[in-house]
Structures are given as structure tokens and as C-alpha cells.
Amino acid sequence: MRVAVSACLLGAPVRYDGGAKPCPEVLELAEKVEVVRVCPETASGLPVPRPPAEQRDGRVFLSDGRDVTAEFARGADLSLAAVRRSPVSLAVLKAKSPSCGVGLVYDGTYTGRLVAGQGVFAERLAREGICVVTEDIVRECKPSVEHPVAIVLGSGLGHLGSLVRPVRRIDYRDIDGFPVTARPVPGHSFEATVGTIDDVPVVVYPGRIHLYQGYSAAEVTALVRHAHHLGCRDIVFACATGAVPGNAGVGLGILTDQINLTGRNPLAEWDGLRDVESPFVDMNDAFSPYLRSIARGVADDLGIHVEEGVYAGVLGPCFETPAEVAALRALGVSYVGMSTVCEVVMARALGMHALGLTLAANESGAPAVSHESVLAEAERHAEDFERLVRGVLRLL
Ligand code: SF4
CATH class of the missing domain: 3.40.50.1580 (Nucleoside phosphorylase domain)
Incomplete structure (x- = not known):
């Protein structure tokens, strides 16, 4: 079974702050399946570290006000192309992220508030008919x-x-x-x-x-x-x-x-x-x-x-x-x-x-x-x- 997984969940230091968010349950799953490691934001060439990004009114902005919608779209497209080359039936993506979030994303106020929505990459995967879940589901089902x-x-x-x-x-x-x-x-x-x-x-x-x-x-x-x-x-x-x-x-x-x-x-x-x-x-x-x-x-x-x-x-x-x-x-x-x-x-x-x-x-x-x-x-x-x-x- 092949599964796409957010690189930061696997311990890669690719997040905006230069850190990772390793999830033990996802790491355990990754040992038992074939993994396609994805990070749309680094794929787009965005630097690490950088200011955090959030979605607002269908666009993506860094906290310093820069509009990075095009970069996020390019990263999502490049990551989707990688998934198409190695087809997966499941994707486990980092919760709440403007790229990888599933169901809930930060609301663009940089206050930690969440709204219903999909990350730019998660939405593309879902449109392909791929089951997309966050690490929370893997943890809950463990x-x-x-x-x-x-x-x-x-x-x-x-x-x-x-x-x-x-x-x-x-x-x-x-x-x-x-x-x-x-x-x-x-x-x-x-x-x-x-x-x-x-x-x-x-x-x-x-x-x-x-x-x-x-x-x-x-x-x-x-x-x-x-x-x-x-x-x-x-x-x-x-x-x-x-x-x-x-x-x-x-x-x-x-x-x-x-x-x-x-x-x-x-x-x-x-x-x-x-x-x-x-x-x-x-x-x-x-x-x-x-x-x-x-x-x-x-x-x-x-x-x-x-x-x-x-x-x-x-x-x-x-x-x-x-x-x-x-x-x-x-x-x-x-x-x-x-x-x-x-x-x-x-x-x-x-x-x-x-x-x-x-x-x-x-x-x-x-x-x-x-x-x-x-x-x-x-x-x-x-x-x-x-x-x-x-x-x-x-x-x-
Ligand atoms: S949430 Fe997605 S885009 Fe952001 S660092 Fe993790 S893998 Fe990369």
C-alpha cells in the first residue's frame, strides 16, 4: 500500500519555523507502507524559515502581508504531480496547515483561530478521489x-x-x-x-x-x-x-x-x-x-x-x-x-x-x-x- 505523507510529520525540518512535527503514530504507519513524502511549500521554493502563512478569502498570505497564493498553488501542483507518478490511495497530511490541512485551517488572523476549509494541496488530492486525513485520524484509530x-x-x-x-x-x-x-x-x-x-x-x-x-x-x-x-x-x-x-x-x-x-x-x-x-x-x-x-x-x-x-x-x-x-x-x-x-x-x-x-x-x-x-x-x-x-x- 502506498501512502502520501506530509514530510514534517515524518520529522523533516521543513515547517515555516524551521522545525518539524513528527507524529509517532504516523511514523509507525510509515514503517509498514510505501511512503511518498510530500511538502508542497518547500517544493514551491519558499524558504525555511519564513513568516507563517494562512488562508484568507481564498488566497494565502504570509504574516508580513506578502501574497503567496501563486507559490502555494505551484507547490501543490508539483506535489500532486509527484503523487500522480507514484499513485497513492491514502494521504496523511499535517492538520490545519494552509497547504496540508483537512477540514479545518487557520483563519488568516494569526490568532490560532480555525475555520472550515481545506489546504491548497489537500483540496487537489481530494479532487483526485484520494482519501485525505490528518495525523489526528491516524492517532485516534491507533x-x-x-x-x-x-x-x-x-x-x-x-x-x-x-x-x-x-x-x-x-x-x-x-x-x-x-x-x-x-x-x-x-x-x-x-x-x-x-x-x-x-x-x-x-x-x-x-x-x-x-x-x-x-x-x-x-x-x-x-x-x-x-x-x-x-x-x-x-x-x-x-x-x-x-x-x-x-x-x-x-x-x-x-x-x-x-x-x-x-x-x-x-x-x-x-x-x-x-x-x-x-x-x-x-x-x-x-x-x-x-x-x-x-x-x-x-x-x-x-x-x-x-x-x-x-x-x-x-x-x-x-x-x-x-x-x-x-x-x-x-x-x-x-x-x-x-x-x-x-x-x-x-x-x-x-x-x-x-x-x-x-x-x-x-x-x-x-x-x-x-x-x-x-x-x-x-x-x-x-x-x-x-x-x-x-x-x-x-x-x-
Ligand atoms: S504542513 Fe505540509 S507544506 Fe507545511 S511543512 Fe508540513 S508538509 Fe510542508
Whole structure:
């Protein structure tokens, strides 16, 4: 996997003040991927050190008043050309910088105030369709004992739990909000394991309950709240789905977005909502672009065939009619399943970073689909699924 990284984050003394801003988490990531080191400002020929620069009214000025918009544009173009020569799927750029900032930049008053905006170079990369994040995202997504990665497994995918070096086990019946009388459907088990996979701290939930079993949206999201309570910031949702013919094929997929067709929302049913800052949760980037890029890069590096597409969550438990399949195809849906959407809503409400991985075990609407055939297909892809998840954990 090749990643563009701001040179100052890697310890190069290229900032306006002659210093660097090395980030340990980015340095660690850089050791595991192929790095394209970028610094648009030095690429443009601007001296180091120099007065600081900030954006104002679409232009860039040094604090001494000099307009350096043209220099910033030239540096961004030269750095973009370097990235095009060595294509990347991800860029990790220095936060808030007028060149590299993502989402927030200094507002041109040199008072430390921030405004919504993109650095000149970051904007060019985003326009190329490259996932652009700051070092803050890499830091937040870095697993630790305090912040293990939660992994929620779906039908037939629970074997991943056997890879965990266990530290302790948690009976789902001891999880707040999880229905004590719930029994797992075939292919699921109801005991979470806290431990490590390849030395990465994880909490694996090897089974879930579903709306179609009569549980509430609050109950089906109890595991997500539990993971958050344990300190998890990243959460991987794995689910079995049907591939919508014409939009996706049977096999592994990375979820890019979701459509909640269950008619239910956990935030409308959850007592804890009043403790959340706002019930109006931003569902842009429901699935973390950073984690998706990592998963894509791992799949490509390992030669695992993985498609990408939108997931539609339905109530179930019956499979789709031909008319419903046609409607899903027209909606741009690639995968349809009976879980995950409510969990992702809850994860986003709690500020967690979600990655959705699916095993499309059959074509949606195909005749004679049985739960057993879903489990058999899951078995066929078990090894690739395991390699994909382990590869993602290794890079985080
Ligand atoms: S933020 Fe970007 S342009 Fe500024 S010093 Fe770092 S790499 Fe160079």
C-alpha cells in the first residue's frame, strides 16, 4: 500500500519555523507502507524559515502581508504531480496547515483561530478521489490496550474469534442492555473475547441479535455501546449479505455507505440519547474513509478479491422479492442484509470509526437461499476474510 505523507510529520525540518512535527503514530504507519513524502511549500521554493502563512478569502498570505497564493498553488501542483507518478490511495497530511490541512485551517488572523476549509494541496488530492486525513485520524484509530479494536462478527464469520489470545471473556448476558434471554442463531455465539490478535488489542463479539428476531433497535446495538464503554474507538462490522445482481458479485466486499430500510433507528429508542451531545448525528462518512482505504490497500497488497459498495439494511427475516431486488439495484445498492445499519448509526453517535466488511454469500433474490448455504459460502471465504482483517489490524 502506498501512502502520501506530509514530510514534517515524518520529522523533516521543513515547517515555516524551521522545525518539524513528527507524529509517532504516523511514523509507525510509515514503517509498514510505501511512503511518498510530500511538502508542497518547500517544493514551491519558499524558504525555511519564513513568516507563517494562512488562508484568507481564498488566497494565502504570509504574516508580513506578502501574497503567496501563486507559490502555494505551484507547490501543490508539483506535489500532486509527484503523487500522480507514484499513485497513492491514502494521504496523511499535517492538520490545519494552509497547504496540508483537512477540514479545518487557520483563519488568516494569526490568532490560532480555525475555520472550515481545506489546504491548497489537500483540496487537489481530494479532487483526485484520494482519501485525505490528518495525523489526528491516524492517532485516534491507533489501537491500544485502553482503546482496543471492536470486531462484531456475522453469520458464519465467528471463527475469527478463535484467533484471539484471550485475556478475559464476557458473557453477552452480562452486557448492559443485551436481552438476557437471547439465544444465538446458527453461526453465532454469545461470548465476547477481550485479548489480542497478532498483538493488536481487540474485543471480538462473535455473534449478534437481529431486529427480525423481535428485538428492539436499542437491544441490537447494546454490543456497540459495550465496545464504546470498554474504550474501543474503531469498530469493524462483519456481516453476511446478498449481492444485488448487476451492482456486486458474490464474495467479499467493503461497505462504502448505507441505506437504513429497516424503518427503525436505535437513537429513537435509546434512553442514553439524552447523554449524547446531539441526537442529529452526521452520517456523512458512516464508514470511515481512513479504515476503508486501509482495507482496500490490504486487499490489493494480498491479492484478495474485494468489491466495494453501498449496503442496505432491511428488517427481514424473509429474503427479497424480485421487485425488491430491482428497486435495490435502482437505488444503487450493492449489498443487502438484515443487520449492521442500526449498529453503524449507534457507533457514529458515539463518535466511533466504523469499518464494514461483508461476505456476499449469495445473489439477492436467488431462489432457494438457505441459512445453511450462507454458512457454507462463508466457510469458502473464511481464509481471505481472516487475512483481510489481520492485515487491517496490522496497519492500524
Ligand atoms: S504542513 Fe505540509 S507544506 Fe507545511 S511543512 Fe508540513 S508538509 Fe510542508
